[in-house]
Amino acid sequence: MTPKRRRLTIVFLGLLMLGSATALVLTAFEDNLVFFYSPTELETKNIGPDRRIRIGGLVEEESVGKQADGVTNTFRVTDLTKSVPVAFKGALPDLFREGQGIIAEGRFVKGVFQASEVLAKHDETYMPREVADALKKSGQWKGQGTE
Amino acid sequence: MIAELGHFALIAALFVALAQAVVPMVGANRRDLALMDFGRYAASAQFLCIAIAFAALTHAYIISDFSVANVFQNSHSKQPLLYKISGVWGNHEGSMLFWVLILALFGFAVAAFGNNLPASLRARALSVQAMIGFGFLVFILLTSNPFERLDPAPLDGRELNPLLQDPGLAFHPPMLYLGYVGFSMAFSFAIAALLEGRVDPAWARWVRPWTLAAWTALTGGIVLGSWWAYYELGWGGWWFWDPVENASFMPWLAGTALLHSAIVVEKRDSLKSWTILLAILTFALSLMGTFLVRSGVLTSVHAFAVDPERGLFILGLMILAVGGSLALFAMRAPVLKSGGLFRPISREGGLVLNNLLLSTACATVFIGTLYPLFLDATTGQKVSVGPPFYNATFVPLMIPLLVLLGVGPLLAWKRADILQALTRLWAAAVLTAIVCLFIWSGDDGKSVGAVVGFGIAAWIVGGVLTEYAERIRLFRISIGASLRRATGLSGSSYGMMLAHLGLAAFITGAVGDTFWGVEAVANARPGDKITLGPYDITFDKMSREPGPNYEAEFATMTVTRDGEPVTRLRPERRIYPVQRMPTTEAAIHTTLARDLYVSVGEGNQADGWAVHAWINPLVPWMWIGALMMVCGGLVSLSDRRLRVGAPKRISGAAPQPVGGD
Known part of the structure; x- marks a missing residue:
């Protein structure tokens, strides 16, 4: 695997994490902001x-x-x-x-x-x-x- | 006189720090050895000056010199000696002095033990360390001078806040600060490496022990704080997702990620810029922790009186440090050459995932902690974010991380076979299945959370033990040969095992308490009986007893189970007359299976007393688990290869880097 592809994989994974975290945070805010x-x-x-x-x-x-x-x-x-x-x-x-x-x-x-x-x-x-x-x-x- | 000496030493430290910030940096740029070496003398001198200042303040506390305003406000002649001493750091001014003391101590350690560091790297790291020190010394001298005098001197002091007069809390701030400030080493080395334009396995080998030491201290500090909140506040809980708690938890999460990514830099010469970035962020979060706690911008159950002006100063320092280092990172990171390649499924890949999950979890905590502040500043709307938010965001991110933890250590470096790793984990899978079934059948509430939680703990234990069995080739070679292999394993392998098992024990305790806790509230008079799950608690009597600097009111309660005596509990209420403040001292009966926890509220003979009782299942496992994590850190630190300044790796396959310039 070339460094470039590796970096792409990591960036993709990172974005995936960020996306799921954002989704989690937004839904949690909706129900749980006091x-x-x-x-x-x-x-x-x-x-x-x-x-x-x-x-x-x-x-x-x-x-x-x-x-x-x-x-x-x-x-x-x-x-x-x-x-x-x-x-x-x-x-x-x-x-x-x-x-x-x-x-x-x-x-x-x-x-x-x-x-x-x-x-x-x-x-x-x-x-x-x-x-x-x-x-x-x-x-x-x-x-x-x-x- | 002695207080003035301390003040003078602190001012001297400021100028030494300034010189230490400038001279070695110039020396490193000019490649002038004499100038670079100056940093080492300056670091020692700076430490000496701050140590003198700290000793002077401690002296004022011990002899109860109430002409010093700080002593007057936080001590009392009748206070026990331990709390006179812990009073030194139990207040804003003293704790900031303690902060710079530890900072200087770390600088001194680099100067004293860093013989094997390349001279320019050492000079630059010491210079960065001194810049931080300079900022905080200016802060102390301008806004928080601990040596201010009062004239005339008051006859007696106002006493340390009674809640802080507790053995657990006496050592909580020092440990926490050792952790916070310990990450400054990783930060200084990261900045120095950016300036040098090179990061190599040797760099990681110098940074790792510091990070590990900081992580260990921070873990201990957080747990001491949590333990204190558990038994002293009388609320029966141990973690409230309170902003002040989060402030120490965020650097812990980032630091844990850093600890793991530094391994990849050391062993595989990869993930360099990411590790540098993490080192910067971890210290930034430590600074933010100090800022949040000291500025009072957040409403917290743990908030003490604060001064917003000081908060602004720390905020300024933080913006300068973080902004500057991130700008430097943006400029210099592309220079760092990337090293070893790896496939997505490999030990490196697993550690990348670990880092991504930990930093994402840290980000959710960050948002939860700071969003109320943001909303207040922009719309004036006041909100708070409580445990349900974190349960819905932080916990789902932790689950994949913990599952991965069982597999990760079994993956090979560079490229691994996931199927093969999973087949090797068959025993762990069986163990997990048995535990899940056992929990499901035994749990009356049938909560999925409990099954998942205990299943994960079992999975981690299974994974750790499988990895260990493979390493010592258990049952493949003779037992004797396996034993020899076991004794030959490095301290860092044992440290890792211990820390991971500790995490499993911690999860066990946390899950048990969350899902199976039972509580009872009653208004009781002597003679009354309270039923709590299978226990009967009889309130025998209320009695009084004077303490050294307080009046205590004891309730005596006999606990029985099916008529059999279990224990006698003595929950206590104390009144500290100087501060006119009551505190609750809960009574806790601990077995390996549960804590029986009783606290008594305000009351009197006529109306009765409010009695709050809990069964907190498995909570002791949390403290045991936390202790195991701390021990894991210590065992790992004792590893010869990681000993501070160890010049050469003794075993291992990583390419031997060229030390020095």
């Missing part, structure tokens, strides 16, 4: 329960409670303009506190956000970027944390 909304956006944007989304904001003061089953936590996430009720079954992260910025992932079902995951950060001075931006958008940003 969009982020602030509580205000959530109100205006009518999102169905079949779509997995992320919401973020601060945990509203005095909103944290538990349902009767003892393991479902309820609280409200706010961008200080609007707030959304959230239900989450399981242990909350260590840095989950009222007033703390968090991100929750899950589905919005009948006005309640059913979270399957709640993320708080490893560092208490850290504010998730999305949360900071959501607060800036709602005009409530006081410049704490990063940025």
